[in-house]
Amino acid sequence: MSPLAAFDAQTFVDAVGLGAVYALMAVGIGLVFGVLRLVNFAYGQLVMVGAYTLAFTASWPVAASIAACFVVVVALSMLMDRVVFRPLRGQSPAVMLVTTFAIAFMLQALALMVDIRDDTIGEIATSIASFNQATTVAGVDVRKITIAAVIVAAVTLGLLALLLARTTIGLHMRAAAADFETARLLGVRANRVIGFAVFLSGLLAATVAVILTVQFPFVGPDFALRETIVVLVGVVVGGIDRLWTATLGGFAIGFATGVINGVLPTDKTVFLPSAVFALVILVLLLRPAGLFAWGRLAAAERV
Amino acid sequence: MRRLGAFVQFAVPAVLVIAVGIGSTFASSANEIYFLDALIAVAMVVAIYVFVGNSGVLSFGQVSFVAVGAFAAGVMTIPLESKTGVLPQLFPVLRDHTIGNAASLLLAAAVGGVFALLIGLPLMRLSGLAAGIATFAVLEITHNLLREWTKIGPGATTLSLVPETTGAFQATVGALIAIGVAFAYQRSRFGRLLRATREDPAAARGVGVSVHRQRLWAFTVSGALAGLAGGLLVHELGSITTEQVYLELTFLTLAMLVVGGVSSLWGAVLGALAVSGLNSFLIEAEEGVAAVDLPSGSRLILLGAIMALVLILRPSGITGGREFSLRGLR
Numbered sequence A: 001m002s003p004l005a006a007f008d009a010q011t012f013v014d015a016v017g018l019g020a021v022y023a024l025m026a027v028g029i030g031l032v033f034g035v036l037r038l039v040n041f042a043y044g045q046l047v048m049v050g051a052y053t054l055a056f057t058a059s060w061p062v063a064a065s066i067a068a069c070f071v072v073v074v075a076l077s078m079l080m081d082r083v084v085f086r087p088l089r090g091q092s093p094a095v096m097l098v099t100t101f102a103i104a105f106m107l108q109a110l111a112l113m114v115d116i117r118d119d120t121i122g123e124i125a126t127s128i129a130s131f132n133q134a135t136t137v138a139g140v141d142v143r144k145i146t147i148a149a150v151i152v153a154a155v156t157l158g159l160l161a162l163l164l165a166r167t168t169i170g171l172h173m174r175a176a177a178a179d180f181e182t183a184r185l186l187g188v189r190a191n192r193v194i195g196f197a198v199f200l201s202g203l204l205a206a207t208v209a210v211i212l213t214v215q216f217p218f219v220g221p222d223f224a225l226r227e228t229i230v231v232l233v234g235v236v237v238g239g240i241d242r243l244w245t246a247t248l249g250g251f252a253i254g255f256a257t258g259v260i261n262g263v264l265p266t267d268k269t270v271f272l273p274s275a276v277f278a279l280v281i282l283v284l285l286l287r288p289a290g291l292f293a294w295g296r297l298a299a300a301e302r303v
Numbered sequence B: 001m002r003r004l005g006a007f008v009q010f011a012v013p014a015v016l017v018i019a020v021g022i023g024s025t026f027a028s029s030a031n032e033i034y035f036l037d038a039l040i041a042v043a044m045v046v047a048i049y050v051f052v053g054n055s056g057v058l059s060f061g062q063v064s065f066v067a068v069g070a071f072a073a074g075v076m077t078i079p080l081e082s083k084t085g086v087l088p089q090l091f092p093v094l095r096d097h098t099i100g101n102a103a104s105l106l107l108a109a110a111v112g113g114v115f116a117l118l119i120g121l122p123l124m125r126l127s128g129l130a131a132g133i134a135t136f137a138v139l140e141i142t143h144n145l146l147r148e149w150t151k152i153g154p155g156a157t158t159l160s161l162v163p164e165t166t167g168a169f170q171a172t173v174g175a176l177i178a179i180g181v182a183f184a185y186q187r188s189r190f191g192r193l194l195r196a197t198r199e200d201p202a203a204a205r206g207v208g209v210s211v212h213r214q215r216l217w218a219f220t221v222s223g224a225l226a227g228l229a230g231g232l233l234v235h236e237l238g239s240i241t242t243e244q245v246y247l248e249l250t251f252l253t254l255a256m257l258v259v260g261g262v263s264s265l266w267g268a269v270l271g272a273l274a275v276s277g278l279n280s281f282l283i284e285a286e287e288g289v290a291a292v293d294l295p296s297g298s299r300l301i302l303l304g305a306i307m308a309l310v311l312i313l314r315p316s317g318i319t320g321g322r323e324f325s326l327r328g329l330r
Helices: A009-036 A043-056 A062-088 A093-118 A127-132 A144-166 A168-178 A180-185 A190-215 A225-238 A243-263 A272-286 B002-026 B032-055 B062-077 B080-086 B101-123 B128-148 B168-187 B189-199 B201-206 B211-237 B247-260 B265-286 B298-313
Strands: A134-137 A140-143
Touching (some): A009 A225, A043 A225, A062 A190, A062 B298, A093 B298, A140 A144, A144 A168, A168 A190, A180 A190, A225 A243, A272 B128, B002 B032, B002 B168, B002 B265, B032 B062, B032 B247, B062 B247, B101 B128, B168 B189, B168 B265, B189 B201, B265 B298
Antiparallel strands (some): A134 A140
């Protein structure tokens, strides 16, 4: 069977579902980057902590469990901003990135320590796993969570667009992302804007945690780590300087991963990462400011 | 006086490394590994510093050169009689030849340098986050090829039976070579031109410095030193898998560099020694051997927390990114 024949509606649906989740993560990373110029590598650990919260509250009613996940993740996100990001404001990107590595490392180690009290690595989030069942729509098996993921992503992105375009805080955030110093001179309050971006980014991480935990109920310390790395690549390839190009980059890499996984048999995919990352390098060389970033920014980053 | 200042910048890190090397000969055989690890960490972090510190461009790819160095040196030193048995799928030229310890280290440096040069040719046009992600892509590709291509190495299995020749002497000499090359490079015309591009790319270009060429030089030197460090590593461990020269090592070595202070050789050396030392101490403490007894699993939490704390309190690293100077002591 040729690979193309395997590209059917099923693959398409799964790829869109994955792209939607990656897009949500991309927005979460892009929002914070916009106001702080900080690439938060520890973003995946926010999702991981959310997943653990879901696993540990598995005996609670589903709504309460999800609420707990949101509370914990948003609180941790705000705490990270207060304790880590704020003292680092204005530092070089390398220092900020490596500090978030250290935080990610620490949170992962913490999760491992909490996790292995029962002598097994990993917990199973049983209560919300039922959302993973499939229904059949026009001959295609669609898992309920895929539908939910796509709807949640679309609604969230729509609301965010409205927020950024129509509200004062949204205007402030856009101004801060464009030129933080000038925005401050014109009366934008830095802590408020950054705090709000971090809050939204925490909400998104919690949403992603719920969706991913439904799909992969087995939660371990490296939960969402691989996804974060892939999304970061997607965000930079798409263009991290603008929220929409970053989001599109996240969606694109998620969609591409989904299509490739669906189309190629596993024994043909051993060198696939090399091919994908070679493509990433090629895109960066041709369009260093991002695949979707058009205009004068495009050539700025190349020497 | 200025010449003395320059001498001190090289001598103090070198003496520190020699002291660690001598220290290892006094340590028990169980503890010797900590000293050797620290010396090899110095070699790796100094290699990364040559590029990242002098150019100001973040690279997540330098551990790729450690990896190719380690596997080149490892594959080529496995005794002939066992090689056909353990690595039957190798290219005949790799399978039917074996070289000595010193030659394998030279080979590791050469392979690392050539690989870096080839990759750097296109990649050194990038700056900022694009450079970071592109070099990360190099790490992914290298890992993927080493893991899957059984004609050049062991693939996903462990490469074992490598002679364990890296003792205190070889590790110390290796670290000293890295420091010496890094020092000579940063004092050279090329090093100064590259540092000029780091401070102000536009001005440097304005006076005729080719940013691309200078970065490429540093990337190649860095790749060769990283390859050498990989050779030292494989001869220390005797066996290695691709996972040991991948993400975790990348994060750890970068953290060492940033904790020490990215923009100085002294920072690279001190960061590598401080973080390795702390790590060794915490391992002992977890096992209840040291004066403090820690619950198991707390080592990595503390290590992460301390690294984050250093960066939050002192974002330019322990050394503040400055070279060692006698003036600082007065």
